Amino acid sequence: MIKTIVCKDYDEMSKKAAQIVKELIINKEDSVLGLATGSSPVGMYKCLIEDYKAGVISFKNIKTINLDEYYPIDPTHNQSYRYFMNENLFDHVDICKSNTYVPDGLAKDVDKFCDEYEALYDKLGGADIQILGIGRNGHIGFNEPSNELIDKTHLTDLKEDTIKANARFFDSINDVPTKAITMGIGTIMKAKKIIVVANGENKADAVYNMLKGQVTGMCPASMLQKHQDATLICDELAYSKCK
Numbered sequence: 001m002i003k004t005i006v007c008k009d010y011d012e013m014s015k016k017a018a019q020i021v022k023e024l025i026i027n028k029e030d031s032v033l034g035l036a037t038g039s040s041p042v043g044m045y046k047c048l049i050e051d052y053k054a055g056v057i058s059f060k061n062i063k064t065i066n067l068d069e070y071y072p073i074d075p076t077h078n079q080s081y082r083y084f085m086n087e088n089l090f091d092h093v094d095i096c097k098s099n100t101y102v103p104d105g106l107a108k109d110v111d112k113f114c115d116e117y118e119a120l121y122d123k124l125g126g127a128d129i130q131i132l133g134i135g136r137n138g139h140i141g142f143n144e145p146s147n148e149l150i151d152k153t154h155l156t157d158l159k160e161d162t163i164k165a166n167a168r169f170f171d172s173i174n175d176v177p178t179k180a181i182t183m184g185i186g187t188i189m190k191a192k193k194i195i196v197v198a199n200g201e202n203k204a205d206a207v208y209n210m211l212k213g214q215v216t217g218m219c220p221a222s223m224l225q226k227h228q229d230a231t232l233i234c235d236e237l238a239y240s241k242c243k
């Protein structure tokens with residue numbers, strides 16, 4: 001079962017999510033954090049930066065591993081997920097950049113890279129916590145709805161809906177990469193603890209299907225019903241169809 005915490009708005013959601021990560025870091029200063037990009041966790045990262053600045057937590061011994069990255073994309077591109085992580089977290093805390101892992105959007109042999117990323121995940125000991133957003137179509141990472149979800153890190157085609165949703169960050173929809181490297185569903189499920197952050201009415205269907213729907217590859221997030229420690233932290237709008 002997925003535990004659910006409904007918050008009044010984005011700020012409260014962000015604080016609640018950051019609180020859980022903060023407690024983890026305080027209890028285990030060398031935690032491995034599985035991280036996500038996108039708008040949903042930005043507020044949570046802001047709270048964690050504040051906690052760092054207030055001297056409550058340090059990232060000195062933290063390692064991070066990100067869910068996904070567009071492909072192909074240069075890590076210095078301002079829409080790459082590496083760039084996003086630097087801007088929204090890494091550049092503001094005392095983390096050692098060499099302890100932060102984001103899939104390589106320029107990997108030459110992409111299949112080999114995916115195998116290595118999966119092995120790296122295991123070598124790190126797996127994520128103590130995995131942060132997830134959820135796509136309007138129920139995707140997690142870039143595991144798009146499919147009857148044949150892939151377990152391990154892999155290269156995937158983005159669905160039209162995802163490309164459209166992400167076009168808001170690019171000059172034109174034609175600039176949005178059509179592929180991405182993503183952890184697989186099995187990789188995500190290996191995390192010891194999972195937190196999904198979701199806000200806004202446009203996530204209401206996906207949240208409903210994740211919590212109340214059948215466990216099906218057609219809503220990849222519904223797979224989290226099988227995880228032993230998954231929590232959804234959402235705002236009232238995202239929860240509106242579950243009442």
Ligand code: F6R
Nearest residue numbers: 036037038039040133134135141
């Ligand atoms: C991002 C990721 C995606 C997003 C999802 C929601 O690393 O893996 O699954 O979490 O597309 O994106 P936002 O938060 O922008 O609505």
